[in-house]
Amino acid sequence: MQKCLICDSGVNEFMDFGRMPLGNGFLDQSQFTDEYFYNLKVGFCSRCTMVQLLEQPAREQMFHDHYAYISSISSRMSEHFKSFAHTIMDKYLIEPDPLVVEIGSNDGIMLQHFAAAGIRHLGVEPSTNVAKLAGAKGIETVCEFFDERLAETIKGNKGQADAILAANVMCHIPYLHSVAAGISRLLKPKGVLIFEDPYLADILEITSYDQIYDEHVFYFSLSSVQYLFGVHGMEVIDIMPQNVHGGSMRYTVARKGAFGISPDVGEQLLKEEHLGLKRDTTYHHFREKVEMSKNRLMTLLLALRNKGRRVVGYGATSKSTTVMNYCGITPDHIEYISDTTHTKQGKFTPGMHIPVKHYKEFCEHYPDVALLFAWNHGEEIMNKEKMFQDGGGRWLVYVPQVKIL
Ligand code: SAH
Numbered sequence: 001m002q003k004c005l006i007c008d009s010g011v012n013e014f015m016d017f018g019r020m021p022l023g024n025g026f027l028d029q030s031q032f033t034d035e036y037f038y039n040l041k042v043g044f045c046s047r048c049t050m051v052q053l054l055e056q057p058a059r060e061q062m063f064h065d066h067y068a069y070i071s072s073i074s075s076r077m078s079e080h081f082k083s084f085a086h087t088i089m090d091k092y093l094i095e096p097d098p099l100v101v102e103i104g105s106n107d108g109i110m111l112q113h114f115a116a117a118g119i120r121h122l123g124v125e126p127s128t129n130v131a132k133l134a135g136a137k138g139i140e141t142v143c144e145f146f147d148e149r150l151a152e153t154i155k156g157n158k159g160q161a162d163a164i165l166a167a168n169v170m171c172h173i174p175y176l177h178s179v180a181a182g183i184s185r186l187l188k189p190k191g192v193l194i195f196e197d198p199y200l201a202d203i204l205e206i207t208s209y210d211q212i213y214d215e216h217v218f219y220f221s222l223s224s225v226q227y228l229f230g231v232h233g234m235e236v237i238d239i240m241p242q243n244v245h246g247g248s249m250r251y252t253v254a255r256k257g258a259f260g261i262s263p264d265v266g267e268q269l270l271k272e273e274h275l276g277l278k279r280d281t282t283y284h285h286f287r288e289k290v291e292m293s294k295n296r297l298m299t300l301l302l303a304l305r306n307k308g309r310r311v312v313g314y315g316a317t318s319k320s321t322t323v324m325n326y327c328g329i330t331p332d333h334i335e336y337i338s339d340t341t342h343t344k345q346g347k348f349t350p351g352m353h354i355p356v357k358h359y360k361e362f363c364e365h366y367p368d369v370a371l372l373f374a375w376n377h378g379e380e381i382m383n384k385e386k387m388f389q390d391g392g393g394r395w396l397v398y399v400p401q402v403k404i405l
């Protein structure tokens with residue numbers, strides 16, 4: 001039995017998605033023959049309640065000089081991080097000359113607001129290409145992986161931080177004890193860590209199994225986050241659900257006793273009990289729903305193909321790699337995937353090798369059906385694509401249910 005990355009006891013596997021390429025491993029034809037694969041399996045630790053991957057590629061395999069995900073592509077997420085930044089400024093930066101550190105700052109989508117306000121800041125971003133984009137916007141960025149050692153270096157160079165921020169990155173880091181220990185050293189006595197990630201209860205509720213891929217090593221609940229930081233003399237003092245990425249949770253963490261604890265924390269822990277997040281059977285039920293979702297999606301795709309409909313994918317998301325490889329979606333089912341990210345255009349999807357094309361291809365020659373892989377940006381996309389719908393185009397979605405809209 002695999003050991004839990006958080007508490008060292010045994011992890012119960014509940015789902016095996018089989019052989020999987022990297023979620024963000026978009027590639028050229030010349031790279032097809034030596035494409036990297038690993039086994040995508042996920043399990044639950046009943047001791048500390050952490051849901052986690054049982055195997056993960058090395059970090060350098062995922063985060064490097066050609067990392068494909070560029071945060072500022074989505075206007076919805078840009079708005080989200082603007083509001084996140086202003087919440088921090090208003091609520092937590094009360095001492096003079098504060099310092100804000102962000103882990104996984106990508107192209108500076110959030111830190112740009114602190115830079116614009118003249119606030120001392122530092123981004124930590126190991127993927128060189130996206131770190132450079134932030135640098136070009138005048139955002140101070142160190143191009144390294146955050147861990148306890150780097151936290152010490154930052155503390156030596158800049159002093160302690162008033163706020164440490166992280167979005168969609170804590171769940172990427174298997175060595176979380178080193179990260180939590182580093183955060184505890186780097187924070188001022190009254191400093192706070194505020195981070196958000198996709199929330200386990202939402203993943204289970206809407207069967208968004210495509211959140212499960214190599215980069216997401218953890219699927220957090222409040223109870224698992226509380227366990228982790230408890231080991232490092234910290235505690236969750238507040239939570240706030242977020243309506244992004246299909247349902248995320250924002251956690252505010254501080255040193256034990258530094259602040260009062262919001263009543264929302266206790267209430268959410270109770271909710272998690274009622275939702276069965278601590279029971280093995282909950283995860284087995286999830287697996288059954290995933291299998292059903294796969295069957296329905298493939299039945300629909302086959303029916304569309306038999307009717308001679310043109311189907312294309314919309315949004316070459318990292319999440320879609322799990323869906324395509326687990327369900328067996330090939331270039332026979334979808335012609336290509338449209339994506340606005342220049343690092344993905346002209347490449348092929350990991351594993352199934354479906355071409356990723358420029359968005360103009362989609363606009364110039366609308367398909368009959370668009371399979372919405374970027375469902376988490378659904379509202380933004382459907383508003384933008386009124387012409388496609390008005391011309392008779394239909395959306396095929398698979399979260400929360402497989403359906404043609
Ligand atoms: N915060 C952004 C980016 C999320 S993608 C957003 O929400 O849009 C995750 C980012 O974390 C990537 O840019 C990746 O390079 C970075 N990352 C991965 N491991 C990291 C680590 N140990 N320390 C800091 N950043 C890391």
Ligand code: TMP
Pocket residue numbers: 073074075314315316317318319338339340341344374376377380381384
């Ligand atoms: P994400 O789900 O990980 O945020 O990735 C979204 C992907 O979808 C990213 O590759 C950009 C792409 N995309 C589009 O092609 N068009 C859009 O309008 C939006 C919002 C995203």
Ligand code: ZN
Pocket residue numbers: 004005006007008009045046047048049050
């Ligand atoms: Zn555990």
